[in-house]
Amino acid sequence: MTMDSAVVSAPAPPSPVAEGKAVADEAIAFNDVTVRFTTERGTVTALEKIAFSIKRGSFLTLLGPSGCGKSTLLRVIADLIQPSAGSATVLGVRPQAARKNRDIGFVFQDAALLPWRTALQNVALPLEIGGGRAPRGPRSPAELLELVGLGGWEQAYPHELSGGMRQRVAIARALVSGPKLLLMDEPFGALDEITRDRLNEELLHIWASTGTTIVFVTHSIYEAAFMAQEVLLLAARPGRVRELVRVGLPTPRKIALRETAEFVALAAHLRRVLESC
Amino acid sequence: MSEQATVLPMGAFVDDSAARAEFLAVKRRLLWRKRLLPLAAVLALLLIWWQSIEIFGIRPFIAPSPVAVGEVLVSRFDVLMENLLPTSIEAVLGFLLGNFAGIAIATAFVYSRTMEEAFFPIAVMINTIPVVAKAPILVLLLGNGMAPKIAIAALVCFFPTLVNMTRGLRDVSNEHVELMHILSATPREVFLKLRVYNALPYLFSALKIAASTAVIGAIVGEWIGSTTGIGALIISATYNFDSPLLYATIVVGSTFAALFFGVITMIERRVLKWHVTRQP
DSSP: OOOOOOOOOOOOOOOOHHHHHSSEEEEEEEEEEEEEEETEEEEEEEEEEEEEEEEEHHHHHHHHOSSSSSHHHHHHHHTOOOOOOOOOOOOOOHHHHHHHOEEEEEOOTTHHHHHHHHHHHHHHHHHTTTTOOOOOSSSSSHHHHTTTTTOOOOOOGGGGGOHHHHHHHHHHHHHTTOOOOEEEEEEETOOOOOHHHHHHHHHHHHHHOOOEEEEEEEEEEHHHHHHHHEEEEEEETTTTEEEEEEOOOSSSSHHHHGHHHHHHHHHHHHHHHTOOO | HHHHTTTSOOOOOOOOOOOHHHHHHHHHHHHHHHHHHHHHHHHHHHHHHHHHHHHHHTTTTSSSHHHHHHHHHTTTTTHHHHHHHHHHHHHHHHHHHHHHHHHHHHHHHHHHHHHHHHHHHHHHHHSSHHHHHOOOHHHHOOSSSSSSHHHHHHHHHHHHHHHHHHHHHHHHHHHHHHHHHHTTTOHHHHHIIHHHHHHHHHHHHHHHHHHHHHHHHHHHHHTOSSSHHHHHHHHHHHHHHOOOHHHHHHHHHHHHHHHHHHHHHHHHHHHHHHHTTOOO
């Protein structure tokens, strides 16, 4: 209904490897990270000895059944949860340091916009935090709204926007301080399939045009396979790494890619691994 | 939104002036219905009241006819207004004082759990004392002037604001808190950019309650050893069996409370433009 096909003109995707080599090579490295929660009913191990690493500029999807700790893993990267054991390195430093450098952007499942702010004011929020000393990305809030296809909606309040539009605002907000790492927690999980497909394509454009490393949580096999350079498959109870699958599909990708034999084979492989969890 | 729709790539809006005009006409009709129906009901009740007095021959000191009340409203308008003035000053000052205190203490509670756990039960206990019992205590403490009435009005405003404001400042969504954490916001930024705004809808529902209870508080305060004010007039009219004046005084008092409520509602509409449940 309210979704327009926001075609984002994007340069060719940067070569992740070439860009990453310049600084520290790894965007994220987990070294046997374990997370336990203690509740009234006892201790639950959400993540058990998670170890993996991804290069800068990569697009990683976290895929697994509910209860496998995908969101917990994302929150360890964002310094929202501290590991009970093991250590995580984000952009070469501890997660806390990466957060304080404002190198991390986060997109929540239900947008989490502030309802008293217009779309433009919501996008500008990160620039106001930190006493005016907040880092500025290469694009202004207005340019970012344009980038996510919401030019003309600057003054709309969140309740005047559809679910897909709110999620676009949330993506623009996460990008405004020019983060090196974008974390997305099932960002399109609550959207209808058509809107989700469109936003998937657009997010790949944004990834290509910004060169940001993206970690994307999903429970859709197709979404995970379509978006990713790498898919991290997780098993549940306790959450542990099943397999890190490298995706060799060509970029830039269009939704029609899902009908190709390679894609079908990849999705089938992911499904088999998940079923064996 | 509607003027934007024509320029934006929404695609869904088509300009159909006839259908639009009809839609607006229906909407207007419903609005007038909503306004006129209560008015008609009030008029009908007044008519029934008036006719019952006439038919059953009820004597004026038991219940006056609405016509007599109307006559008093006109003939003794100056007396009524003279007495409304102190009551309205007490109510408004008490409203400001009580709500200011409620907001300040709610802020302290949100910053310090210890404060909340120590003092909230005391606030609950004070709130359980009925207004009519608090009034004599405050008159003894503060003398016979306006001060005790302002204090009573403030006390009745204080509690709903304290409870609602504390809840509004605390009930921020988890994701908003996580967002602020990821942005490395200071506690002060979290308070000013998140908690205060989050509390505004809660605050306004408390302020609307407070607007009418502040007037009640001031009137109850005037019942005890006061010579002016709506409360004092109610007492003296009752003792003199002057029921038309009693009723007229009540009409003036509640009209003032309703106006006060209306002003707060208007401010709420301006401030909470963004709020979803706001009624246009």
